[in-house]
Amino acid sequence: GIQVEQSPPDLILQEGANSTLRCNFSDSVNNLQWFHQNPWGQLINLFYIPSGTKQNGRLSATTVATERYSLLYISSSQTTDSGVYFCAVRSAGGTSYGKLTFGQGTILTVHP
């Protein structure tokens, strides 16, 4: 099945810093989502971005489908950005129906 790798596994920042999270995937995809998981376990949708670039406030994301990677940018980080960031993809091949395959996540800690 499709493999998803996220880097870095851990990231520690001071408030106000910028960061880039990376997601590599091993096959063509027709769905890619970025999530932020809060301390209570809720997965919060950040972006649906199987290709192209999107921005939402201090967050933006870019997916280069032909090169099989996606980047999540966080600018001017705040303590509330802390948590785990997941990339999840659906393979474009075979019978993947709605199955999302998740990476292992990036744990972001933002200090005041």
Add this chain to the structure above:
Amino acid sequence: ETGVTQSPTHLIKTRGQQVTLRCSSQSGHNTVSWYQQALGQGPQFIFQYYREEENGRGNFPPRFSGLQFPNYSSELNVNALELDDSALYLCASSFPTGDTQYFGPGTRLTVL
């Protein structure tokens, strides 16, 4: 707030028991997927239901089963609980095209 609700929030069971977890989909969504998230891991796909039928399954044994009802709510049943079943169980709803999946807050199951 995604509009997807799950119950109960927390549950403690003993090994060998059976458990039923519930999910109410976001309005208008007729596809529901269930995921298991072990501590420190990304969510793993269990199965998906569309129009009350299972139409995709991950690498989980048959003691994991589900139901989807005409109002698109769903249940996850786990028989003969094992210690390794301790995890956060997440449901996600989407339109059948499966573009964006919206996750509920999860049920945290502890098996003693």
